[in-house]
Amino acid sequence: MNVIWRTLLTIWRAKVLLRRGGRIDPVSIGRVRLRTMPTDLDLLGHMNNGRYASLFDLGRFDLLIRTGIWDVLNAKGWYAVVASETITFRKSLELWQRFTVESRLLGHDDRSVYMMHRAVVGGEVYAEMIVRARFLRRTGGIVPHDELFEALHRPDDLPPLAPWISEWAAGSALPSTRVSAPSVWG
Template structure:
């Protein structure tokens, strides 16, 4: 997706607000789902994706009116989640990159197992193995299950 940094994207320091990247990367995910036809399958099956966790790294600032491209690609999966990478790119140079771990749910309730997901969508043959740090990151940042207690206690 080709975009331009708008006045509503800018923070008090004069560059793209860090929180705005996540919202724009959401658009990149929806664009990918629409272009590949996956969104239509999700709608037919009553499925939807949610972000389970994400991390973003900033390299350079996007300034007011600057043109940039959002690049989105499926990176891989583990036994529960699908991992995507989003980039904000200017003239072929990465300005920011976000890793997103997504889960898929049914509108009627419950989780869509990845084998069912890939049966409906097909699994790309060229998905790389997850890098070890990605698996470690997913484990280290996980919160308790929605069925477990998660009291807000600061240690």
């Protein structure tokens, strides 16, 4: 809840930029400038590892709004959900430190869309997260990519996925919700 003000400000800013400059290309790099706040810190005095995902959501909102995908999703009754994510940390973000969340669509496979988020200070990557997301219908079911691109009035021109991303997705996948997934430790 304590990220709500930054979320509302990010959404407002993205909508203003969309109105002023029009849609950006889906493979553009979105940038949201932030500062590490006291509520972002852990007991060691640097950004809490769990906070990164919440702040990277801001980059996702910004990019979805500024590419026009957000409006299409809302009009169609679709929404995006994160299916999996992995983050790698390189350097700590300290109190009051300015940083930029950079976000970019990487591509898709037959079921999911992949994004990369980075926390960047002075051009240097401090943390990087890859996200696998799906577009779902509020009425149930997954939105096929051909239907998504048709609704966006765009060709499917996202670049092919790098092989390591496909390997990561396969290696980190849990069983389908249609089958049992008991918690058994080996």
